[in-house]
Amino acid sequence: MSNECGKLYVVATPIGNLGDISFRAIEILKQVDLIAAEDTRHIKMLLQHYGIGNKLVSLHQHNEDKASEGLLEKLREGLSIALVSDAGTPLLSDPGMPMVKMAKEAGIEVVPVPGACALIAALSAAGLPVTQFVFEGFSPRTSSARKAFFSERLTCPITWVFYESSHRILDSLQDMAEVLPLDRQVVIARELTKLHETIVKASLGEALKLVEEDANMRKGEFVVIVDGAVIDKKEQVLTPEQEKILSVLLSECSIKTAVSMAVEITGVRKKLLYQAALDIEKAKQGR
Template identity: 75%
Template sequence: MSSQCGKLYVVATPIGNLADFSFRAVDVLKEVDLIAAEDTRHVRMLLQHYGIANRLVSLHQHNEETASAGLLEKIRGGLDIALVSDAGTPLLSDPGMPLVRMAKDAGIEVSPIPGACALIAALSAAGLPVSRFIFEGFLPRTSSSRKTFFKERLNCESTWVFYESSHRILDALKDMSEILQADRQLVIAREITKLHETIVKRRLDEMLELVESDENMRKGEFVVIVEGAVIDKNNQALSAEHLSVLKILLNECSVKTAASLAAEITGAKKKVLYQAALEMMGKVKG
Protein backbone atom coordinates (compact mmCIF):
# COMPACT_ATOMS: atom_id res chain seq x y z
CA MET A 1 0.00 0.00 0.00
CA SER A 2 1.36 3.41 -0.96
CA SER A 3 2.52 5.72 1.81
CA GLN A 4 0.29 8.32 0.16
CA CYS A 5 -2.82 6.30 0.98
CA GLY A 6 -5.33 7.97 3.28
CA LYS A 7 -7.14 6.62 6.31
CA LEU A 8 -10.73 5.80 7.22
CA TYR A 9 -12.05 6.93 10.60
CA VAL A 10 -15.25 5.42 12.03
CA VAL A 11 -16.60 8.14 14.30
CA ALA A 12 -19.37 7.72 16.88
CA THR A 13 -21.72 10.70 17.24
CA PRO A 14 -24.13 11.63 20.07
CA ILE A 15 -27.40 9.70 20.29
CA GLY A 16 -29.29 12.59 21.84
CA ASN A 17 -27.27 14.85 24.11
CA LEU A 18 -24.83 16.88 22.01
CA ALA A 19 -22.41 17.02 24.96
CA ASP A 20 -21.74 13.28 24.51
CA PHE A 21 -19.10 13.97 21.85
CA SER A 22 -15.41 13.52 22.54
CA PHE A 23 -12.71 16.12 21.96
CA ARG A 24 -10.96 13.57 19.77
CA ALA A 25 -14.04 13.10 17.58
CA VAL A 26 -14.34 16.85 17.04
CA ASP A 27 -10.64 17.10 16.13
CA VAL A 28 -10.88 14.22 13.66
CA LEU A 29 -13.94 15.66 11.92
CA LYS A 30 -12.17 18.99 11.60
CA GLU A 31 -9.01 17.47 10.18
CA VAL A 32 -10.25 14.89 7.67
CA ASP A 33 -10.70 15.76 4.02
CA LEU A 34 -14.24 14.43 3.76
CA ILE A 35 -17.08 13.23 6.01
CA ALA A 36 -19.37 10.43 4.77
CA ALA A 37 -22.72 10.81 6.53
CA GLU A 38 -25.96 8.82 6.62
CA ASP A 39 -28.06 12.01 6.44
CA THR A 40 -26.05 15.11 5.55
CA ARG A 41 -28.78 17.47 6.77
CA HIS A 42 -28.90 15.83 10.20
CA VAL A 43 -25.12 15.67 10.60
CA ARG A 44 -24.66 19.25 9.41
CA MET A 45 -26.48 20.48 12.53
CA LEU A 46 -23.99 18.59 14.72
CA LEU A 47 -21.05 20.00 12.77
CA GLN A 48 -22.38 23.54 13.03
CA HIS A 49 -22.77 23.13 16.80
CA TYR A 50 -19.06 22.31 17.09
CA GLY A 51 -17.86 24.76 14.47
CA ILE A 52 -16.83 22.09 12.01
CA ALA A 53 -16.84 23.36 8.43
CA ASN A 54 -16.02 20.30 6.38
CA ARG A 55 -17.30 18.77 3.18
CA LEU A 56 -20.10 16.21 3.54
CA VAL A 57 -21.07 13.39 1.18
CA SER A 58 -24.06 11.10 1.49
CA LEU A 59 -23.60 7.41 2.35
CA HIS A 60 -26.88 5.68 3.21
CA GLN A 61 -28.44 2.23 2.82
CA HIS A 62 -29.69 2.94 -0.70
CA ASN A 63 -26.39 4.08 -2.21
CA GLU A 64 -23.65 2.66 0.00
CA GLU A 65 -22.47 -0.10 -2.34
CA THR A 66 -21.72 2.29 -5.21
CA ALA A 67 -20.75 5.26 -3.04
CA SER A 68 -18.33 3.15 -0.99
CA ALA A 69 -16.35 2.22 -4.10
CA GLY A 70 -15.91 5.89 -4.94
CA LEU A 71 -14.88 6.78 -1.38
CA LEU A 72 -12.36 3.93 -1.38
CA GLU A 73 -10.69 5.37 -4.46
CA LYS A 74 -10.42 8.76 -2.74
CA ILE A 75 -8.72 7.12 0.26
CA ARG A 76 -6.36 5.30 -2.10
CA GLY A 77 -5.58 8.71 -3.57
CA GLY A 78 -4.50 10.05 -0.20
CA LEU A 79 -7.65 11.55 1.33
CA ASP A 80 -8.60 10.93 4.95
CA ILE A 81 -12.32 10.20 5.32
CA ALA A 82 -14.54 10.01 8.40
CA LEU A 83 -17.63 7.79 8.46
CA VAL A 84 -20.53 8.88 10.69
CA SER A 85 -24.16 7.81 11.08
CA ASP A 86 -27.11 9.94 12.18
CA ALA A 87 -26.56 8.99 15.82
CA GLY A 88 -24.34 6.62 17.76
CA THR A 89 -21.69 4.22 16.48
CA PRO A 90 -21.72 3.49 12.73
CA LEU A 91 -22.54 -0.07 11.56
CA LEU A 92 -24.60 -0.82 14.72
CA SER A 93 -27.91 -1.15 12.82
CA ASP A 94 -26.67 1.75 10.66
CA PRO A 95 -25.02 1.97 7.21
CA GLY A 96 -21.27 1.72 6.65
CA MET A 97 -20.39 -1.97 6.49
CA PRO A 98 -19.53 -2.06 2.74
CA LEU A 99 -17.08 0.84 3.09
CA VAL A 100 -15.36 -0.60 6.17
CA ARG A 101 -15.19 -4.06 4.59
CA MET A 102 -13.73 -2.70 1.34
CA ALA A 103 -11.17 -0.65 3.24
CA LYS A 104 -10.06 -3.61 5.36
CA ASP A 105 -9.84 -5.87 2.31
CA ALA A 106 -7.71 -3.23 0.55
CA GLY A 107 -5.30 -3.00 3.47
CA ILE A 108 -6.37 0.55 4.34
CA GLU A 109 -6.08 1.58 7.98
CA VAL A 110 -9.48 1.84 9.71
CA SER A 111 -9.44 3.70 13.01
CA PRO A 112 -12.43 3.71 15.40
CA ILE A 113 -13.21 6.91 17.30
CA PRO A 114 -15.39 5.56 20.13
CA GLY A 115 -18.35 7.30 21.66
CA ALA A 116 -22.07 6.96 22.25
CA CYS A 117 -23.88 3.68 21.54
CA ALA A 118 -27.49 3.09 22.61
CA LEU A 119 -26.88 -0.65 23.01
CA ILE A 120 -23.99 -0.27 25.47
CA ALA A 121 -25.55 2.66 27.31
CA ALA A 122 -28.75 0.67 27.93
CA LEU A 123 -26.87 -2.44 29.08
CA SER A 124 -24.81 -0.40 31.54
CA ALA A 125 -27.94 0.83 33.34
CA ALA A 126 -30.20 -2.22 32.94
CA GLY A 127 -29.42 -4.22 36.05
CA LEU A 128 -29.38 -7.48 34.08
CA PRO A 129 -26.33 -9.74 33.54
CA VAL A 130 -23.97 -8.36 30.88
CA SER A 131 -21.04 -10.79 31.05
CA ARG A 132 -22.64 -12.51 28.04
CA PHE A 133 -25.16 -10.82 25.78
CA ILE A 134 -26.45 -11.12 22.22
CA PHE A 135 -27.38 -8.09 20.10
CA GLU A 136 -30.17 -8.85 17.63
CA GLY A 137 -30.58 -5.48 15.87
CA PHE A 138 -34.17 -4.64 14.89
CA LEU A 139 -36.94 -7.23 15.18
CA PRO A 140 -38.78 -8.64 12.13
CA ARG A 141 -41.70 -6.48 11.03
CA THR A 142 -44.49 -9.09 11.01
CA SER A 143 -46.14 -10.72 14.02
CA SER A 144 -45.55 -14.29 12.80
CA SER A 145 -41.85 -13.62 12.17
CA ARG A 146 -41.46 -12.00 15.59
CA LYS A 147 -43.05 -15.00 17.30
CA THR A 148 -40.68 -17.32 15.46
CA PHE A 149 -37.81 -15.08 16.56
CA PHE A 150 -38.91 -15.31 20.20
CA LYS A 151 -39.40 -19.09 20.02
CA GLU A 152 -35.85 -19.51 18.72
CA ARG A 153 -34.54 -17.61 21.75
CA LEU A 154 -36.82 -19.20 24.31
CA ASN A 155 -33.99 -21.14 25.95
CA CYS A 156 -31.14 -18.72 25.28
CA GLU A 157 -29.29 -18.37 28.59
CA SER A 158 -27.49 -15.13 27.65
CA THR A 159 -29.05 -11.70 28.01
CA TRP A 160 -30.35 -10.60 24.61
CA VAL A 161 -30.97 -7.12 23.28
CA PHE A 162 -32.82 -5.61 20.35
CA TYR A 163 -33.87 -2.23 18.99
CA GLU A 164 -37.51 -1.40 18.29
CA SER A 165 -39.47 1.53 16.90
CA SER A 166 -42.25 3.46 18.62
CA HIS A 167 -45.00 2.18 16.31
CA ARG A 168 -44.09 -1.49 16.87
CA ILE A 169 -43.03 -1.66 20.52
CA LEU A 170 -46.47 -2.60 21.86
CA ASP A 171 -47.06 -5.28 19.22
CA ALA A 172 -43.60 -6.69 19.89
CA LEU A 173 -44.34 -7.03 23.62
CA LYS A 174 -47.71 -8.67 22.89
CA ASP A 175 -46.02 -11.24 20.65
CA MET A 176 -43.31 -11.82 23.24
CA SER A 177 -45.90 -12.41 25.96
CA GLU A 178 -47.37 -15.27 23.92
CA ILE A 179 -44.01 -17.07 23.84
CA LEU A 180 -42.04 -16.20 26.98
CA GLN A 181 -43.05 -16.77 30.59
CA ALA A 182 -44.78 -13.83 32.29
CA ASP A 183 -42.07 -13.59 34.95
CA ARG A 184 -39.17 -13.11 32.52
CA GLN A 185 -37.35 -9.90 33.46
CA LEU A 186 -37.31 -7.13 30.86
CA VAL A 187 -35.72 -3.70 30.61
CA ILE A 188 -36.97 -0.99 28.26
CA ALA A 189 -34.62 1.95 27.72
CA ARG A 190 -36.20 4.74 25.67
CA GLU A 191 -34.86 8.12 24.54
CA ILE A 192 -31.42 7.43 26.02
CA THR A 193 -29.49 10.65 26.84
CA LYS A 194 -32.46 12.77 25.73
CA LEU A 195 -34.83 14.93 27.78
CA HIS A 196 -37.37 12.15 28.38
CA GLU A 197 -34.90 9.33 28.99
CA THR A 198 -36.66 6.41 30.70
CA ILE A 199 -35.12 3.10 31.79
CA VAL A 200 -37.62 0.67 33.33
CA LYS A 201 -37.14 -2.88 34.62
CA ARG A 202 -40.23 -5.09 35.02
CA ARG A 203 -41.57 -8.61 34.59
CA LEU A 204 -42.79 -9.18 31.05
CA ASP A 205 -46.46 -9.14 32.04
CA GLU A 206 -45.98 -5.94 34.06
CA MET A 207 -44.04 -4.30 31.22
CA LEU A 208 -46.79 -5.08 28.72
CA GLU A 209 -49.37 -3.55 31.07
CA LEU A 210 -47.21 -0.45 31.54
CA VAL A 211 -46.67 0.14 27.82
CA GLU A 212 -50.37 -0.42 27.09
CA SER A 213 -51.49 2.03 29.75
CA ASP A 214 -48.87 4.77 29.37
CA GLU A 215 -48.81 6.55 26.01
CA ASN A 216 -45.37 8.01 26.77
CA MET A 217 -43.96 4.48 26.92
CA ARG A 218 -44.83 4.13 23.25
CA LYS A 219 -42.86 7.19 22.14
CA GLY A 220 -39.23 7.55 21.12
CA GLU A 221 -36.46 5.14 20.25
CA PHE A 222 -36.24 1.87 22.18
CA VAL A 223 -33.63 -0.56 23.37
CA VAL A 224 -35.20 -3.71 24.84
CA ILE A 225 -33.13 -6.02 27.03
CA VAL A 226 -34.40 -9.51 27.89
CA GLU A 227 -33.17 -11.66 30.75
CA GLY A 228 -31.65 -14.95 29.62
CA ALA A 229 -33.50 -18.19 30.33
CA VAL A 230 -32.82 -19.90 33.63
CA ILE A 231 -32.67 -23.61 32.90
CA ASP A 232 -32.65 -26.11 35.73
CA LYS A 233 -30.18 -28.74 34.52
CA ASN A 234 -31.40 -31.16 37.17
CA ASN A 235 -35.09 -30.86 36.29
CA GLN A 236 -36.23 -34.12 34.72
CA ALA A 237 -39.72 -32.87 33.82
CA LEU A 238 -40.48 -32.05 30.19
CA SER A 239 -42.64 -29.08 29.35
CA ALA A 240 -45.44 -29.11 26.81
CA GLU A 241 -43.12 -27.33 24.39
CA HIS A 242 -40.42 -29.99 24.82
CA LEU A 243 -42.94 -32.70 24.04
CA SER A 244 -44.32 -30.77 21.08
CA VAL A 245 -40.85 -30.42 19.53
CA LEU A 246 -40.15 -34.10 20.15
CA LYS A 247 -43.44 -35.17 18.56
CA ILE A 248 -42.73 -33.15 15.41
CA LEU A 249 -39.25 -34.63 15.09
CA LEU A 250 -40.52 -38.18 15.57
CA ASN A 251 -42.60 -37.76 12.42
CA GLU A 252 -39.38 -37.41 10.43
CA CYS A 253 -36.62 -39.08 12.45
CA SER A 254 -35.77 -42.20 14.39
CA VAL A 255 -36.27 -42.21 18.15
CA LYS A 256 -32.56 -41.74 18.80
CA THR A 257 -32.17 -38.91 16.28
CA ALA A 258 -35.35 -37.17 17.41
CA ALA A 259 -34.20 -37.25 21.04
CA SER A 260 -30.77 -35.86 20.12
CA LEU A 261 -32.19 -33.05 18.01
CA ALA A 262 -34.83 -32.18 20.60
CA ALA A 263 -32.10 -31.95 23.26
CA GLU A 264 -30.16 -29.48 21.11
CA ILE A 265 -33.25 -27.39 20.38
CA THR A 266 -34.81 -27.29 23.85
CA GLY A 267 -31.89 -27.77 26.22
CA ALA A 268 -33.65 -30.69 27.97
CA LYS A 269 -31.70 -33.85 28.82
CA LYS A 270 -31.34 -36.30 25.96
CA LYS A 271 -31.94 -39.35 28.18
CA VAL A 272 -35.24 -37.92 29.40
CA LEU A 273 -36.29 -37.03 25.86
CA TYR A 274 -35.29 -40.48 24.62
CA GLN A 275 -37.50 -42.13 27.26
CA ALA A 276 -40.39 -39.84 26.33
CA ALA A 277 -39.87 -40.67 22.65
CA LEU A 278 -40.06 -44.40 23.40
CA GLU A 279 -43.30 -43.86 25.25
CA MET A 280 -44.73 -41.84 22.36
CA MET A 281 -43.82 -44.61 19.92
CA GLY A 282 -45.28 -47.27 22.21
CA LYS A 283 -42.01 -49.13 22.47
CA VAL A 284 -41.73 -49.28 26.23
CA LYS A 285 -42.01 -52.82 27.49
CA GLY A 286 -44.47 -53.27 30.30
Protein backbone atom coordinates in the same frame (compact mmCIF):
# COMPACT_ATOMS: atom_id res chain seq x y z
CA MET B 1 -2.22 12.21 -6.13
CA SER B 2 -0.65 11.11 -2.85
CA ASN B 3 1.44 7.95 -2.81
CA GLU B 4 -0.06 7.02 0.53
CA CYS B 5 -3.62 5.91 1.09
CA GLY B 6 -5.78 7.90 3.43
CA LYS B 7 -7.41 6.52 6.56
CA LEU B 8 -11.03 5.66 7.19
CA TYR B 9 -12.18 6.76 10.64
CA VAL B 10 -15.31 5.11 12.06
CA VAL B 11 -16.56 7.84 14.38
CA ALA B 12 -19.23 7.40 17.05
CA THR B 13 -21.51 10.42 17.52
CA PRO B 14 -23.99 11.27 20.32
CA ILE B 15 -27.27 9.35 20.53
CA GLY B 16 -29.08 12.37 21.94
CA ASN B 17 -27.09 14.61 24.25
CA LEU B 18 -24.62 16.59 22.12
CA GLY B 19 -22.17 16.56 25.02
CA ASP B 20 -21.64 12.84 24.59
CA ILE B 21 -18.85 13.12 22.03
CA SER B 22 -15.16 12.71 22.71
CA PHE B 23 -12.51 15.40 22.21
CA ARG B 24 -10.78 13.01 19.84
CA ALA B 25 -13.92 12.58 17.72
CA ILE B 26 -14.27 16.34 17.36
CA GLU B 27 -10.62 16.70 16.31
CA ILE B 28 -10.95 13.87 13.78
CA LEU B 29 -14.10 15.40 12.27
CA LYS B 30 -12.27 18.72 11.94
CA GLN B 31 -9.18 17.20 10.35
CA VAL B 32 -10.55 14.75 7.78
CA ASP B 33 -11.04 15.68 4.13
CA LEU B 34 -14.56 14.23 3.91
CA ILE B 35 -17.32 13.16 6.28
CA ALA B 36 -19.51 10.33 4.98
CA ALA B 37 -22.85 10.64 6.76
CA GLU B 38 -26.04 8.59 6.88
CA ASP B 39 -28.11 11.79 6.68
CA THR B 40 -26.14 14.94 5.89
CA ARG B 41 -28.98 17.17 7.11
CA HIS B 42 -29.05 15.45 10.49
CA ILE B 43 -25.31 15.47 11.11
CA LYS B 44 -25.06 19.18 10.20
CA MET B 45 -26.64 20.05 13.56
CA LEU B 46 -23.81 18.31 15.40
CA LEU B 47 -21.12 19.77 13.15
CA GLN B 48 -22.48 23.30 13.47
CA HIS B 49 -22.63 22.93 17.25
CA TYR B 50 -18.88 22.25 17.31
CA GLY B 51 -17.94 24.64 14.52
CA ILE B 52 -17.00 21.93 12.01
CA GLY B 53 -17.38 22.85 8.35
CA ASN B 54 -15.82 19.92 6.49
CA LYS B 55 -17.35 18.65 3.26
CA LEU B 56 -20.18 16.15 3.69
CA VAL B 57 -21.06 13.26 1.39
CA SER B 58 -24.07 10.98 1.68
CA LEU B 59 -23.68 7.30 2.57
CA HIS B 60 -26.95 5.60 3.49
CA GLN B 61 -28.55 2.16 3.11
CA HIS B 62 -29.93 2.94 -0.35
CA ASN B 63 -26.69 4.14 -1.95
CA GLU B 64 -23.88 2.70 0.19
CA ASP B 65 -22.67 0.04 -2.26
CA LYS B 66 -22.12 2.53 -5.09
CA ALA B 67 -21.08 5.42 -2.84
CA SER B 68 -18.53 3.22 -1.05
CA GLU B 69 -16.74 2.53 -4.34
CA GLY B 70 -16.30 6.25 -4.95
CA LEU B 71 -15.12 6.86 -1.41
CA LEU B 72 -12.66 4.00 -1.70
CA GLU B 73 -11.05 5.78 -4.65
CA LYS B 74 -10.76 8.93 -2.54
CA LEU B 75 -9.00 6.92 0.17
CA ARG B 76 -6.62 5.48 -2.42
CA GLU B 77 -5.84 9.03 -3.54
CA GLY B 78 -4.73 9.83 -0.01
CA LEU B 79 -7.80 11.59 1.34
CA SER B 80 -8.96 10.84 4.86
CA ILE B 81 -12.64 10.11 5.51
CA ALA B 82 -14.76 9.98 8.66
CA LEU B 83 -17.72 7.61 8.59
CA VAL B 84 -20.63 8.63 10.84
CA SER B 85 -24.23 7.52 11.29
CA ASP B 86 -27.18 9.62 12.44
CA ALA B 87 -26.45 8.66 16.04
CA GLY B 88 -24.20 6.31 17.95
CA THR B 89 -21.62 3.92 16.56
CA PRO B 90 -21.74 3.24 12.80
CA LEU B 91 -22.50 -0.30 11.53
CA LEU B 92 -24.50 -1.29 14.64
CA SER B 93 -27.89 -1.47 12.89
CA ASP B 94 -26.66 1.48 10.79
CA PRO B 95 -25.03 1.79 7.33
CA GLY B 96 -21.30 1.46 6.78
CA MET B 97 -20.45 -2.23 6.48
CA PRO B 98 -19.69 -2.19 2.70
CA MET B 99 -17.42 0.84 3.16
CA VAL B 100 -15.46 -0.72 6.01
CA LYS B 101 -15.26 -4.10 4.24
CA MET B 102 -13.96 -2.55 1.01
CA ALA B 103 -11.37 -0.51 2.89
CA LYS B 104 -10.12 -3.54 4.83
CA GLU B 105 -9.88 -5.64 1.67
CA ALA B 106 -7.96 -2.84 -0.06
CA GLY B 107 -5.45 -2.71 2.78
CA ILE B 108 -6.56 0.75 3.89
CA GLU B 109 -6.29 1.49 7.61
CA VAL B 110 -9.65 1.61 9.39
CA VAL B 111 -9.48 3.50 12.69
CA PRO B 112 -12.27 3.22 15.30
CA VAL B 113 -13.08 6.38 17.24
CA PRO B 114 -15.31 5.00 20.03
CA GLY B 115 -18.12 6.76 21.78
CA ALA B 116 -21.85 6.60 22.35
CA CYS B 117 -23.79 3.41 21.59
CA ALA B 118 -27.44 2.90 22.60
CA LEU B 119 -26.87 -0.83 23.07
CA ILE B 120 -24.04 -0.40 25.59
CA ALA B 121 -25.67 2.57 27.31
CA ALA B 122 -28.84 0.56 27.93
CA LEU B 123 -26.96 -2.51 29.16
CA SER B 124 -24.91 -0.43 31.59
CA ALA B 125 -28.03 0.78 33.38
CA ALA B 126 -30.25 -2.29 32.94
CA GLY B 127 -29.52 -4.23 36.11
CA LEU B 128 -29.48 -7.51 34.20
CA PRO B 129 -26.45 -9.82 33.66
CA VAL B 130 -24.11 -8.40 31.01
CA THR B 131 -21.02 -10.61 31.27
CA GLN B 132 -22.47 -12.39 28.26
CA PHE B 133 -25.15 -10.98 25.97
CA VAL B 134 -26.44 -11.31 22.41
CA PHE B 135 -27.33 -8.29 20.27
CA GLU B 136 -30.04 -9.06 17.70
CA GLY B 137 -30.34 -5.72 15.86
CA PHE B 138 -33.93 -4.71 15.07
CA SER B 139 -36.71 -7.23 15.60
CA PRO B 140 -38.62 -8.45 12.50
CA ARG B 141 -41.35 -6.24 11.07
CA THR B 142 -44.26 -8.71 10.93
CA SER B 143 -46.05 -10.37 13.83
CA SER B 144 -45.46 -13.92 12.61
CA ALA B 145 -41.76 -13.28 12.07
CA ARG B 146 -41.45 -11.66 15.49
CA LYS B 147 -43.12 -14.61 17.22
CA ALA B 148 -40.71 -16.97 15.46
CA PHE B 149 -37.85 -14.68 16.48
CA PHE B 150 -38.93 -14.77 20.13
CA SER B 151 -39.57 -18.54 20.05
CA GLU B 152 -36.01 -19.17 18.86
CA ARG B 153 -34.73 -17.26 21.90
CA LEU B 154 -37.16 -18.72 24.44
CA THR B 155 -34.51 -20.88 26.10
CA CYS B 156 -31.50 -18.62 25.44
CA PRO B 157 -29.63 -18.69 28.79
CA ILE B 158 -27.93 -15.30 28.42
CA THR B 159 -29.22 -11.74 28.20
CA TRP B 160 -30.38 -10.74 24.72
CA VAL B 161 -31.02 -7.29 23.30
CA PHE B 162 -32.80 -5.78 20.32
CA TYR B 163 -33.74 -2.36 19.00
CA GLU B 164 -37.35 -1.38 18.39
CA SER B 165 -39.16 1.57 16.85
CA SER B 166 -41.94 3.66 18.36
CA HIS B 167 -44.61 2.40 15.96
CA ARG B 168 -43.83 -1.27 16.70
CA ILE B 169 -42.91 -1.36 20.39
CA LEU B 170 -46.41 -2.25 21.61
CA ASP B 171 -46.97 -4.93 18.95
CA SER B 172 -43.53 -6.32 19.69
CA LEU B 173 -44.19 -6.67 23.42
CA GLN B 174 -47.62 -8.19 22.77
CA ASP B 175 -46.05 -10.81 20.49
CA MET B 176 -43.34 -11.47 23.06
CA ALA B 177 -45.97 -12.01 25.75
CA GLU B 178 -47.52 -14.76 23.66
CA VAL B 179 -44.23 -16.64 23.55
CA LEU B 180 -42.20 -15.86 26.69
CA PRO B 181 -43.33 -16.32 30.31
CA LEU B 182 -44.95 -13.14 31.65
CA ASP B 183 -42.62 -13.19 34.66
CA ARG B 184 -39.47 -12.98 32.50
CA GLN B 185 -37.51 -9.84 33.44
CA VAL B 186 -37.14 -7.21 30.72
CA VAL B 187 -35.79 -3.69 30.48
CA ILE B 188 -37.38 -1.06 28.26
CA ALA B 189 -34.95 1.81 27.59
CA ARG B 190 -36.26 4.73 25.54
CA GLU B 191 -34.86 8.07 24.42
CA LEU B 192 -31.48 7.39 26.00
CA THR B 193 -29.51 10.56 26.92
CA LYS B 194 -32.43 12.73 25.74
CA LEU B 195 -34.84 14.89 27.73
CA HIS B 196 -37.41 12.12 28.21
CA GLU B 197 -35.00 9.26 28.89
CA THR B 198 -36.81 6.37 30.57
CA ILE B 199 -35.35 3.05 31.71
CA VAL B 200 -37.86 0.60 33.17
CA LYS B 201 -37.01 -2.83 34.58
CA ALA B 202 -40.02 -5.07 35.18
CA SER B 203 -41.58 -8.42 34.40
CA LEU B 204 -42.72 -8.81 30.80
CA GLY B 205 -46.35 -8.66 31.92
CA GLU B 206 -45.80 -5.44 33.87
CA ALA B 207 -43.79 -3.85 31.06
CA LEU B 208 -46.50 -4.67 28.52
CA LYS B 209 -49.20 -3.15 30.74
CA LEU B 210 -47.13 0.01 31.20
CA VAL B 211 -46.63 0.47 27.46
CA GLU B 212 -50.31 -0.23 26.79
CA GLU B 213 -51.49 2.33 29.34
CA ASP B 214 -48.90 5.12 28.93
CA ALA B 215 -48.80 6.73 25.49
CA ASN B 216 -45.42 8.30 26.30
CA MET B 217 -43.96 4.81 26.58
CA ARG B 218 -44.74 4.34 22.88
CA LYS B 219 -42.70 7.37 21.79
CA GLY B 220 -39.03 7.57 20.88
CA GLU B 221 -36.33 5.04 20.08
CA PHE B 222 -36.14 1.85 22.10
CA VAL B 223 -33.64 -0.68 23.35
CA VAL B 224 -35.31 -3.82 24.73
CA ILE B 225 -33.27 -6.10 26.98
CA VAL B 226 -34.50 -9.58 27.93
CA ASP B 227 -33.14 -11.65 30.79
CA GLY B 228 -31.82 -15.09 29.87
CA ALA B 229 -33.88 -18.20 30.57
CA VAL B 230 -33.15 -20.12 33.77
CA ILE B 231 -32.07 -23.62 32.80
CA ASP B 232 -32.93 -26.26 35.40
CA LYS B 233 -29.91 -28.54 35.28
CA LYS B 234 -31.78 -31.20 37.20
CA GLU B 235 -34.06 -31.66 34.24
CA GLN B 236 -31.30 -32.03 31.67
CA VAL B 237 -31.36 -35.25 29.65
CA LEU B 238 -29.07 -36.68 27.03
CA THR B 239 -29.84 -36.17 23.38
CA PRO B 240 -30.47 -39.36 21.38
CA GLU B 241 -27.03 -39.00 19.80
CA GLN B 242 -25.29 -38.60 23.18
CA GLU B 243 -27.17 -41.61 24.57
CA LYS B 244 -26.13 -43.68 21.55
CA ILE B 245 -22.47 -42.75 22.06
CA LEU B 246 -22.68 -43.75 25.70
CA SER B 247 -24.38 -47.06 24.86
CA VAL B 248 -21.70 -47.98 22.33
CA LEU B 249 -18.96 -47.18 24.85
CA LEU B 250 -20.71 -49.24 27.55
CA SER B 251 -20.78 -52.25 25.24
CA GLU B 252 -16.98 -52.16 25.11
CA CYS B 253 -15.88 -50.60 28.43
CA SER B 254 -16.64 -50.46 32.11
CA ILE B 255 -19.06 -47.81 33.32
CA LYS B 256 -16.20 -45.71 34.70
CA THR B 257 -14.22 -45.79 31.45
CA ALA B 258 -17.29 -45.32 29.26
CA VAL B 259 -18.39 -42.28 31.23
CA SER B 260 -14.91 -40.72 31.15
CA MET B 261 -14.69 -41.19 27.40
CA ALA B 262 -18.23 -39.88 26.89
CA VAL B 263 -17.37 -36.72 28.85
CA GLU B 264 -14.47 -36.09 26.47
CA ILE B 265 -16.56 -36.80 23.36
CA THR B 266 -19.80 -35.01 24.23
CA GLY B 267 -18.83 -32.35 26.77
CA VAL B 268 -21.80 -33.39 28.93
CA ARG B 269 -21.42 -33.24 32.72
CA LYS B 270 -19.96 -36.39 34.25
CA LYS B 271 -22.73 -36.72 36.83
CA LEU B 272 -25.44 -36.71 34.15
CA LEU B 273 -23.57 -39.28 32.02
CA TYR B 274 -22.92 -41.54 35.01
CA GLN B 275 -26.60 -41.61 35.94
CA ALA B 276 -27.53 -42.30 32.34
CA ALA B 277 -24.98 -45.15 32.23
CA LEU B 278 -26.52 -46.72 35.34
CA ASP B 279 -29.97 -46.44 33.79
CA ILE B 280 -28.77 -48.10 30.57
CA GLU B 281 -27.12 -50.96 32.46
CA LYS B 282 -30.21 -51.42 34.63
CA ALA B 283 -32.40 -51.58 31.53
CA LYS B 284 -30.12 -54.26 30.05
CA GLN B 285 -30.45 -56.38 33.19
CA GLY B 286 -34.22 -56.09 33.12
CA ARG B 287 -34.49 -57.62 29.68
